[in-house]
Amino acid sequence: MNPRKFPKYVQPWVDKRDGRAYYYLRRRGFRKVRLPGLPWSPSFMAAYEASLGASRNTAIGTGRVKPGSVAAVVAAYLDSQQAFTSKSAGTQRMRRGILNRFRDAYGERPFAQLPPEWIEAVLDEKPPHAARSWLVTLRSLCQFALKRGWLRADPTKDIKLQSIKSDGHHTWTDDEIAQYESQR
DSSP, X not given: OOGGGSOTTEEEEEOTTTOOEEEEEOOTTSOOEXXXXXXXXXXXXXXXXXXXXXXXXXXXXXXXXOTXXXXXXXXXXXXXXXXXXXXXXXXXXXXXXXXXXXXHHHTTSBGGGOOHHHHHHHHHTSOHHHHXXXXXXXXXXXXXXXXXXXXXXXXXXXXXXXOOOOOOOOOOOHHHHHHHHHHO
């Protein structure tokens, strides 16, 4: 079956036991919907149009967490088109890892009661470069929560990290350059 013959988001599935074909509307962030009849038939298209108009699911995991908790806010953030999924794949991967660790450790706590001192203590446990990544991620999460009304003030607003001290990279000597060029 050629997927171009189906309306957008429609995927066929053939039952191997009896050979019958089933068609599903599958969109990210929405429930999978089985569509009746054959593609492009009136009943199929009516169900397809109705399914496209359905509202988006609530954030992933919201049924398993307390409303207003760190876990609930992180789940909503990870599902947000503006705040999270519009970022590049590398940024999403980095932030998802940080937020999953943050949620695993502090998921039951009420998000609205995160004091800046507590966030600073979490950052102090991290190496300098990791602390910087955590701060950027938590700051983005707090900005998202402010816009949604889960926070009254951003607890990360006044947090400043020490600049990272480094001696830099040393300049190669002529011997090191010769050694490198001989290995190529």
